[in-house]
Amino acid sequence: MSKFRTVLVGAAMAATALLATPGIAQADGGCNSGEFCAYADDNGTTYRNAGNDKDWPETIQNKLDWVSNRGTGSSFAQVNIYYNENYTSAYACLGQGHDWNLRNNSHTFNWTAGNADGKGKAVHDNAASHKWVNTCGNNT
Numbered sequence: 001m002s003k004f005r006t007v008l009v010g011a012a013m014a015a016t017a018l019l020a021t022p023g024i025a026q027a028d029g030g031c032n033s034g035e036f037c038a039y040a041d042d043n044g045t046t047y048r049n050a051g052n053d054k055d056w057p058e059t060i061q062n063k064l065d066w067v068s069n070r071g072t073g074s075s076f077a078q079v080n081i082y083y084n085e086n087y088t089s090a091y092a093c094l095g096q097g098h099d100w101n102l103r104n105n106s107h108t109f110n111w112t113a114g115n116a117d118g119k120g121k122a123v124h125d126n127a128a129s130h131k132w133v134n135t136c137g138n139n140t
Helices: 003-020 024-028
Strands: 036-040 045-049 066-069 078-082 091-095 099-101 129-133
Touching: 036 129, 066 078, 066 091
Parallel strands: none
Antiparallel strands: 036 045, 036 066, 066 099, 078 091, 078 129
């Protein structure tokens, strides 16, 4: 087998592996400008919302694997992602234009607004509501 043919076969195998792995590529395809989006591997659901939501649908709540902030302008700068419904509990703040792959559990609920329920826990499979804010920080 020639070196050229070996490279093509190797590249095709790598491309197949990328397409077969569920996650960011599939989830990102459905997120439009001005939206907060979340993706759940469990059921292949992409949740899209341009506003606030105090109680996520069952298909996404506590099943979170990936999030994206496609907000625009200063009034849609950051998204607080809350551990509990109704914007209560600890939260994580996702900056405008950012995507988080949550599967490695590296993002945690690290901000509070009086109720510290969930503080320090991973966002992966643990979120229930979100709202748009102008800045990240405690009590936003």
